[in-house]
Amino acid sequence: xxxxxxxxxxxxxxxxxxxxxxxxxxxxxxxxxxxxxxxxxxxxxxxxxxxxxxxxxxxxxxxxxxxxxxxxxxxxxxxxxxxxxxxxxxxxxxxxxxxxxxxxxxxxxxxxxxxxxxxxxxxxxxxxxxxxxxxxxxxxxxxxxxxxxxxxxxxxxxxxxxxxxxxxxxxxxxxxxxxxxxxxxxxxxxxxxxxxxxxxxxxxxxxxxxxxxxxxxxxxxxxxxxxxxxxxxxxxxxxxxxxxxxxxxx
Amino acid sequence: xxxxxxxxxxxxxxxxxxxxxxxxxxxxxxxxxxxxxxxxxxxxxxxxxxxxxxxxxxxxxxxxxxxxxxxxxxxxxxxxxxxxxxxxxxxxxxxxxxxxxxxxxxxxxxxxxxxxxxxxxxxxxxxxx
Amino acid sequence: xxxxxxxxxxxxxxxxxxxxxxxxxxxxxxxxxxxxxxxxxxxxxxxxxxxxxxxxxxxxxxxxxxxxxxxxxxxxxxxxxxxxxxxxxxxxxxxxxxxxxxxxxxxxxxxxxxxxxxxxxxxxxxxxxxxxxxxxxxxxxxxxxxxxxxxxxxxxxxxxxxxxxxxxxxxxxxxxxxxxxxxxxxxxxxxxxxxxxxxxxxxxxxxxxxxxxxxxxxxxxxxxxxxxxxxxxxxxxxxxxxxxxxxxxxxxxxxxxxxxxxxxxxxxxxxxxxxxxxxxxxxxxxxxxxxxxxxxxxxxxxxxxxxxxxxxxxxxxxxxxxxxxxxxxxxxxxxxxxxxxxxxxxxxxxxxxxxxxxxxxxxxxxxxxxxxxxxxxxxxxxxxxxxxxxxxxxxxxxxxxxxxxxxxxxxxxxxxxxxxxxxxxxxxxxxxxxxxxxxxxxxxxxxxxxxxxxxxxxxxxxxxxxxxxxxxxxxxxxxxxxxxxxxxxxxxxxxxx
Numbered sequence: 001x002x003x004x005x006x007x008x009x010x011x012x013x014x015x016x017x018x019x020x021x022x023x024x025x026x027x028x029x030x031x032x033x034x035x036x037x038x039x040x041x042x043x044x045x046x047x048x049x050x051x052x053x054x055x056x057x058x059x060x061x062x063x064x065x066x067x068x069x070x071x072x073x074x075x076x077x078x079x080x081x082x083x084x085x086x087x088x089x090x091x092x093x094x095x096x097x098x099x100x101x102x103x104x105x106x107x108x109x110x111x112x113x114x115x116x117x118x119x120x121x122x123x124x125x126x127x128x129x130x131x132x133x134x135x136x137x138x139x140x141x142x143x144x145x146x147x148x149x150x151x152x153x154x155x156x157x158x159x160x161x162x163x164x165x166x167x168x169x170x171x172x173x174x175x176x177x178x179x180x181x182x183x184x185x186x187x188x189x190x191x192x193x194x195x196x197x198x199x200x201x202x203x204x205x206x207x208x209x210x211x212x213x214x215x216x217x218x219x220x221x222x223x224x225x226x227x228x229x230x231x232x233x234x235x236x237x238x239x240x241x242x243x244x245x246x247x248x249x250x
Numbered sequence: 251x252x253x254x255x256x257x258x259x260x261x262x263x264x265x266x267x268x269x270x271x272x273x274x275x276x277x278x279x280x281x282x283x284x285x286x287x288x289x290x291x292x293x294x295x296x297x298x299x300x301x302x303x304x305x306x307x308x309x310x311x312x313x314x315x316x317x318x319x320x321x322x323x324x325x326x327x328x329x330x331x332x333x334x335x336x337x338x339x340x341x342x343x344x345x346x347x348x349x350x351x352x353x354x355x356x357x358x359x360x361x362x363x364x365x366x367x368x369x370x371x372x373x374x375x376x377x378x379x
Numbered sequence: 380x381x382x383x384x385x386x387x388x389x390x391x392x393x394x395x396x397x398x399x400x401x402x403x404x405x406x407x408x409x410x411x412x413x414x415x416x417x418x419x420x421x422x423x424x425x426x427x428x429x430x431x432x433x434x435x436x437x438x439x440x441x442x443x444x445x446x447x448x449x450x451x452x453x454x455x456x457x458x459x460x461x462x463x464x465x466x467x468x469x470x471x472x473x474x475x476x477x478x479x480x481x482x483x484x485x486x487x488x489x490x491x492x493x494x495x496x497x498x499x500x501x502x503x504x505x506x507x508x509x510x511x512x513x514x515x516x517x518x519x520x521x522x523x524x525x526x527x528x529x530x531x532x533x534x535x536x537x538x539x540x541x542x543x544x545x546x547x548x549x550x551x552x553x554x555x556x557x558x559x560x561x562x563x564x565x566x567x568x569x570x571x572x573x574x575x576x577x578x579x580x581x582x583x584x585x586x587x588x589x590x591x592x593x594x595x596x597x598x599x600x601x602x603x604x605x606x607x608x609x610x611x612x613x614x615x616x617x618x619x620x621x622x623x624x625x626x627x628x629x630x631x632x633x634x635x636x637x638x639x640x641x642x643x644x645x646x647x648x649x650x651x652x653x654x655x656x657x658x659x660x661x662x663x664x665x666x667x668x669x670x671x672x673x674x675x676x677x678x679x680x681x682x683x684x685x686x687x688x689x690x691x692x693x694x695x696x697x698x699x700x701x702x703x704x705x706x707x708x709x710x711x712x713x714x715x716x717x718x719x720x721x722x723x724x725x726x727x728x729x730x731x732x733x734x735x736x737x738x739x740x741x742x743x744x745x746x747x748x749x750x751x752x753x754x755x756x757x758x759x760x761x762x763x764x765x766x767x768x769x770x771x772x773x774x775x776x777x778x779x780x781x782x783x784x785x786x787x788x789x790x791x792x793x794x795x796x797x798x799x800x801x802x803x804x805x806x807x808x809x810x811x812x813x814x815x816x817x818x819x820x821x822x823x824x825x826x827x828x829x830x831x832x833x834x835x836x837x838x839x840x841x842x843x844x845x846x847x848x849x850x851x852x853x854x855x856x857x858x859x860x861x862x863x864x865x866x867x868x869x870x871x872x873x874x875x876x
Contacts, residue, residue: 002280009279013272017265019588023565025260027309029329034308036568036578038335039328040450042314046324052316054334055341063338065443065452069506069518070342072393076499076522077349079400080529081356083492135315140341176400183394196386198445236352243359271558278547291550298558305565335570339514343557346521353528354546360532360539373540 050215051133059138060218064197068182071225075179078232082172085244107156114156121149129226133215139225146226147233159242162234168246171235178228182221189217263304271297284361284368288354295347299340306336384431385441385454387424388464389506391417392471396498403491410491411479414498418472421505425468429461433866440511448511449574455511459716459871463508463639466720467632470727471501473845477731478624480839481738485533485622493533497628500526504636513560513648514570516640517553520604524549527633530625531617541616548613552603555596562593563648575648585657594658597644605637607697608671615678615690619743623734626686631726634693635719638700642716645704646873655707664705665796671698672799676806683744685733688810689726692769695803696722702796703784709876711787714780716868721768721776721856728765728849732758735838735846751818754836757843759818761850766814768853770807776857 024031045057059067129142154162186197194201199217200210208216238246258265274297277290314334316324362368365376395417399410431439438457442448456464475497486493503523510516528549532542564570566589567578584590599610606614618630645654655661675695682688700722703715733743735758740747751759768777781800788797837843856863 005280006276009272009276013268016268016592019592020261020264020268021257022587022589023261023264023562026263026304027307029308029310031305031565032568032578033305033336033565034333034568037449037570038333038568041334042316042328042331043326044450046316046326052318052324054314054316054331055337058334059338059341061444062446062451063515066338066342066512066515066518069515069522070345072499072502073346073349073518073522073525075397076496076525076529077352079492079495079499080353080525080532083489083496083529084353084356084360084532086489136313140345173401176397180394180397183390183397187390187394190383190386190390195442195445196383196390197443200445240352240355240359243363275551278551284543287547291547294554295550298554298561301558301561302564305561336564339570342514342518346518349525350521350546350550353525354543357528357532357539357543357546361543364536364539377537377540 048211048214049218050211051218053133053135055136056132056138056218056222060221061197061199061214064186064199064221067221067225068179068186068197071179071182071228074232075175075228078172078175078235081236081239085239086246087244110156114152118149118153121152122146125149125226125230129222130219132222133218139222140229142222143226143229144233146230147237150230150234151237154237154241159238159246163238163246166234168235168238171231171238174227174231175235178224178226178231181224181227185217185220185224263307264301267297267301267304270300273297282370284358284370284373287370288351288358291354292347292351295343295350299343299347302336302340302343306333308332381427381431382441384424384427385439385456385509386443388421388428388468388509389454389502391421391424392498392502392505396495396502399491399495399498407483407490410494411475414475414494415472417498418468418475418501421501422465422468422472425461425464425505428456429465432456432458432461436870449569449571452510452512452515453571454509455572456509457871458867459639459642460508462716462720462867462871463636464505466723467501467504467508467636470632470723471504471628473727473849474624474628474731477627477734477842477845479841481623481734481842484738485624493530496526496529497624500530500628504632507636508639511572512570513563513572513575513644517557517560520553520556520640523633523636524553524604527629530629531621533622533625534620536620537616538620541613541620545613545617548603548610552600552610554600555603556600559593559596559598559600562589562596566590566593572643572648576650579649579653585653591658594649594653595660598641601637601641601644602701605634605641605697605701606694607667607701608674608694611671611675611694611697614694615687618690618693619684619687623737627727627730627734630690630693630730631723634697635723638697638704638715638719641701642704642712651707651873651875661705661707665702665791665793668698668702668705669795669799671695671701672796672803676803680806680810685736685743685745685747686730688745689729689733692807693726696726699781699784699800699803702793702799703787706787706791706793706796707876708787708790709872710783710790712872712876713864713868714783714785714787716871717776717783717860717864718780720863721780721853724849724853724856725765725768725775725777728761728846728853729769731842731846731849732762732765735842736762738842739836739838745814745817748814748818754834755838756835758838758846761846763815764850764853766807766811768857770811771804774857775853776860777853779857779860 041054041058045054049057049061051057125142125146128137129139132138189198189201190196192201199214202217203210203213206213206216271294274290274294278287281287311332314331318324365373395413438455441454443452500523503519506519507516528542528546532538567575569575569578603610618626672695675691679688679691700715700718703711736747737743768775771778771781785797785800
């Protein structure tokens with residue numbers, strides 16, 4: 001059976017590899033992918049959105065509708081993991097489960113290192129989020145770094161210590177809240193008489209030009225993305241590391 | 251042979267990602283351990299990410315963040331920057347991949363808890379009883 | 380405001396899903412009310428959009444973020460997607476109304492989160508139907524797939540392994556689709572469906588091997604998602620182990636939307652000439668459909684579990700629609716599109732009836748049917764009507780869609796397909812009589828006739844109402860067949876077929 005699978009897959013691979021002959025060469029500037037849509041993005045994005053990072057402009061504005069659902073996918077992952085794994089604390093359960101010793105996290109070196117690193121990480125995360133218009137970065141990257149700072153806290157101290165500082169209910173609210181901020185900005189544009197996610201509608205409220213309004217709109221939705229991603233990272237870690245009972249992490 | 255070699259070199263990105271892709275697919279289909287299936291799934295998805303990102307490369311193009319000249323005006327020469335679109339698409343696909351991986355690991359934890367094993371044949375044995 | 384209706388179809392269920400999480404402290408009644416209200420508003424938006432399309436008699440375009448199409452993402456709603464949007468939002472609304480008791484029974488502690496998943500699945504399905512961008516389609520495909528994993532895994536015990544299998548196979552399907560889109564993107568440089576159709580019609584791309592591989596990968600990916608034989612193995616287990624509400628939502632809609640996507644990609648991105656002229660393997664597909672119909676029907680005959688039986692019938696029905704779409708004639712495609720409508724309604728009807736039976740008896744085997752006519756007369760009537768439609772008995776819409784499919788098969792001279800359709804009807808009739816026998820005479824067989832009629836124990840009102848509405852729709856759609864075909868389905872047939 002295994003050998004049969006191997007033979008079939010190898011045959012498929014061979015066919016697809018040989019068919020690669022009519023694909024354009026690697027890094028060919030004249031290939032359709034590089035010559036059809038991409039020049040339009042590079043040439044028009046700055047004028048339309050005042051965002052030098054073209055990837056950010058395309059991600060959060062031209063294809064902002066995709067990115068909204070991308071945020072929803074992250075939120076969805078946290079929601080599913082919680083709904084499948086999370087066990088409601090139940091008295092009966094507590095008796096059945098064997099008592100597991102809590103790790104106190106008394107290691108001074110770890111704690112000291114965490115105290116040093118975590119604030120720097122969080123400031124850096126905010127920088128990455130806010131500077132996404134001008135350099136590589138944005139909501140996803142910033143959110144992941146911010147979420148990682150909480151995971152580091154849970155690793156160096158223990159899970160309970162982190163949960164006491166960042167409650168599960170608030171984490172879940174942040175998950176939904178970030179995505180809601182994104183969709184809400186879109187809906188606000190719709191209410192202002194523009195199409196959904198047409199950030200230019202914000203020009204009237206913010207008192208800036210349309211291109212500048214798009215730039216601010218991008219920042220707003222990136223903040224929403226950042227909140228969701230940060231909270232989802234923390235939520236997934238809480239659930240997966242403790243097996244759903246929120247008692248002890250790794 | 252003289253023709254094949256330049257052909258592979260010119261299109262090595264497709265070769266690399268397709269071979270990785272089939273390694274992942276083989277892992278997903280043929281492995282008995284469910285965790286290894288998930289690892290296969292990750293290789294499979296990553297191969298597609300590489301496939302897309304390699305499309306975006308342009309000879310002589312730098313990262314698609316506009317550079318400013320001395321007059322504070324951006325250089326809008328499209329040939330000087332890589333194609334931004336595949337990067338955007340793959341950012342989305344990475345996130346989708348992370349979501350799927352998280353859900354897969356969760357269900358695996360549950361399988362382990364219900365059936366006591368993550369070997370596929372043992373799970374099937376357990377289900378039959 | 381009316382021109383914003385296409386966007387509202389997707390946004391309303393999304394916002395409802397996101398709002399359900401902070402609304403957890405307000406209790407289950409509020410959650411139920413919010414979900415039902417949001418889906419009713421979605422249905423209204425879908426009807427408004429369909430009306431826009433019918434008045435304009437052409438596709439309605441909606442630019443997301445006010446960007447012009449090839450660079451930005453647009454929603455495109457024509458007659459075909461308009462009908463599917465109304466169908467999906469309507470079925471979702473009926474299931475939401477139906478879910479009141481069973482969802483609370485299945486999820487006593489996490490009802491809001493369950494409903495949020497429900498709304499996100501509906502968002503994904505509606506977004507997939509409305510979008511005019513192949514990559515956006517992938518994102519929404521994954522949203523609906525992920526939320527269905529979450530919903531299906533809410534079942535107990537064996538559901539986890541079934542869901543895991545579904546997850547692995549579903550990921551392969553979605554990744555094949557993504558890889559296929561990658562091939563098409565390399566060759567064309569575009570992602571917008573209308574733009575792609577224009578570029579792909581150029582002669583140099585017609586013969587391109589890479590485009591053919593891209594097309595094949597995309598179609599295989601969609602086939603995995605719709606559970607076409609032999610890629611169906613994940614589906615019956617996943618559907619039959621799920622909770623009642625989940626099964627009612629996922630089983631009728633996921634496969635139908637996948638079939639819609641197949642038709643959309645075949646004829647709106649590629650073209651009739653390309654699919655039936657250039658693709659070398661297009662003859663084989665109708666044989667695959669024949670195999671799906673025969674295997675699905677025979678396996679359904681062997682099942683004892685009611686929902687598993689229905690799941691295998693869906694495998695056969697998928698064969699009907701795929702076969703109809705690949706017959707390469709107008710009657711076949713008309714039948715396939717019309718069957719999306721009727722099959723969604725009849726599967727919904729049957730899954731709801733079976734769900735009500737499970738809710739009252741706690742069993743899902745055929746033995747649960749015992750004494751059904753005395754215990755639950757309305758549910759039994761709905762069940763019979765739904766099954767009439769599956770068999771294809773005249774006043775129901777199942778008859779008319781099968782009629783078009785068979786006439787398409789005759790026109791194409793594909794006798795095996797025609798024979799498979801008739802064979803499947805026969806098998807469905809056999810299963811039906813077997814179940815009716817249990818429902819009517821089951822008591823007498825086990826207890827010598829000296830047995831008082833079992834007490835009436837009908838399903839609760841919130842379950843009965845959507846069931847009766849669905850059953851009535853089966854007949855209504857059947858009676859208005861010719862109007863629906865001329866006004867909607869006929870306009871969705873691509874030129875040149």
